[in-house]
Amino acid sequence: MHDSPDPQQPRHGARIHTLEPYHFANNLPPEVRTRLREIFAHWAEGEKAESLVREIIDGAPDSLGVRIVAYRFYFYRRRSSEAAHWALSCLAWLSERLGLPGDWRAVTADMADFSRWHAFPRLWLQSLTAYAYNQARLGNEAEALAALAKVESLDPEGKLGAARLRQVFSGPRGDAGMVFAKEYENWRFPAQAGTH
Template identity: 75%
Template sequence: MTQTAPPEARPSARIYQLEPYRFSNNLPPDTRDKLKEIFAHWSESEKAEALVREIIDQAPDTLGVRIVAYRFYFYRRRSAEAAHWALSCLDWLSKRLDLPDDWRAVTGDMADFKNWHAYTRLWLQSLTAYSYNMARLGKQAESLAALDKVNELDPSGKLGAARLRQVFTGPRGDAGMLFPKEHEHWRFPYSSES
């Protein structure tokens, strides 16, 4: 008979119990029908958004619904709302992973960020998504702080945070020229300055 270590001696045991979660399979049943309806009305912005709001109102504490909301606003290039939903996903995941509410306070020893489990991977992806949308909004300090946190927690670089940081701050101005460079005389279309 094999002896197993008690749960407290296995710090990553809890995370393995979360692994069977399938994000797309964990939506309320009629939400899937609404998703099809959203795509059918994609070109009708108001109708599509009303359907997204219905999904959110129906199951606001469901991770899958939060992901749907994030993706909707992200693809609509509505970065303020997309950033909100990225943080909402981060909040949901932080509660399940017993992480601090503030992503800035998270350290690598608080969860198993190295083995690329479903929840920790999505936590890092959510923070990257938040960073990207902050960049689109011209909030450089917040965006780069979030990317630096991803880089700290993902030292193997699976999410490419270091490269994304180079893209955001480099002289070429890739990715939609997110941050204006000193030598450029244009305004970013999503900035509050007009």
């Protein structure tokens, strides 16, 4: 499977019944794989690593694999604004191939076969979950919870763990940097209490 859309694939709301697995590494141009090794070699040099990521993006902006590279880079750098942007970019790419609305809020369960766990619907759900995660890190509670609610509505079996993430986001103890403002919130960094 390649990043270009298959003209034989049903579009615009058709249910997807057959999609082969999406192999991330196999869907990267060879030169991008070489650049990935360079990025890891320069990981401690933030500006150099980011410039290499930007070169990858500029060289193949319409590749899903490259968008995933960008997402992962910014996610692991804990730059949640950029990570959220690239999660949405992946979502947009996948929505176009699946014939889904551009606004994730308008997607409903009958628009694609989310239940069979094929590659593109699964990646669509993962991208929206990633978007929710990073919105939570940014403190955007309403947006994060709305995205999670959409994932839950499309994944009733809970394969993505959206219900658990909701507990993490909204429970009395936040986790993994995804902390919304709550009463008695300074449990993790008591020494910094009252410094903001």
